[in-house]
Amino acid sequence: MVKTNSPFEIVFLDVGQGDAIYIKAPNGNQMLIDGGRDKSVLRELAKVMPWDDRFIDVVVATHPDADHVGGLVSVADRFQIGAIIESGTTAETVVYKNLETKINNKQIPKVLAKSGMKIFLDNDTIFTVLFPDSDRTFKDTNESSIVGRLIYGNQSFLLNGDAPIKTENWLLAHYLPSDLQTTVLKAGHHGSKTSTSQKFLETINPKYVVVSAGENNQYGHPHQEVVSRARQFGANILSTAESGAVSFIVRSEE
Numbered sequence: 001m002v003k004t005n006s007p008f009e010i011v012f013l014d015v016g017q018g019d020a021i022y023i024k025a026p027n028g029n030q031m032l033i034d035g036g037r038d039k040s041v042l043r044e045l046a047k048v049m050p051w052d053d054r055f056i057d058v059v060v061a062t063h064p065d066a067d068h069v070g071g072l073v074s075v076a077d078r079f080q081i082g083a084i085i086e087s088g089t090t091a092e093t094v095v096y097k098n099l100e101t102k103i104n105n106k107q108i109p110k111v112l113a114k115s116g117m118k119i120f121l122d123n124d125t126i127f128t129v130l131f132p133d134s135d136r137t138f139k140d141t142n143e144s145s146i147v148g149r150l151i152y153g154n155q156s157f158l159l160n161g162d163a164p165i166k167t168e169n170w171l172l173a174h175y176l177p178s179d180l181q182t183t184v185l186k187a188g189h190h191g192s193k194t195s196t197s198q199k200f201l202e203t204i205n206p207k208y209v210v211v212s213a214g215e216n217n218q219y220g221h222p223h224q225e226v227v228s229r230a231r232q233f234g235a236n237i238l239s240t241a242e243s244g245a246v247s248f249i250v251r252s253e254e
Helices: 040-048 074-080 094-106 166-175 198-204 223-231
Strands: 008-012 019-024 028-033 053-063 082-086 110-111 118-122 127-130 147-152 155-159 182-185 209-210 236-239 246-250
Touching: 008 040, 019 040, 019 147, 040 074, 053 074, 053 118, 074 082, 074 094, 118 223, 127 166, 155 246, 166 198, 198 223
Parallel strands: 028 053, 053 082, 082 110, 155 182, 182 209, 209 236
Antiparallel strands: 008 019, 008 246, 019 028, 118 127, 127 147, 147 155
């Protein structure tokens, strides 16, 4: 492992009922996965980024739902973005169209996510796209969510967007258990019972399950079934609705 004075950081930002995940590699490269629904993502980024830093190396828009990409318009206004990775699924919503217009006007390079794609933020900080594959015919936008596995040293983070159980089953069928086992799982779809199945939890065996959801949200996220399933396998449940931003900081071995 490369020695460095700067730790690896991943922060599940508190953006209410939505998703936004900030990642900083030890060399300083930064990734943002989703941006929540509104400008609250800027407030949260200000807590984790230097005040004069106006560059994000990679932004990942897992899928075009408003609670994942709505805040990315403000991010594109405030920051220079090295590249944006998208699922390839479009939407006819004003939020999605505003984002695409902003990307085009800012001439931000766009990359289509595909399983097997690797993004090297640092020598020991690697984000691998697990899903989607080449088939992009989905019944709804949640099914198109980019699923990625982030590895730093011997720590791994499985980031599921709004992926439903159908996608989880696809992952189980196409990857070895060792490819999916993880330290931290971001529960799919804000802890909805339509994600994070018992079979999936049994295979990936997470130590922590993070739920990104709003306090007292109208959907009842996280659903009790998901919390119970995760605890059954010994996972610790961490929720932005209860704790605010959830951070994991890993320092390199001496």
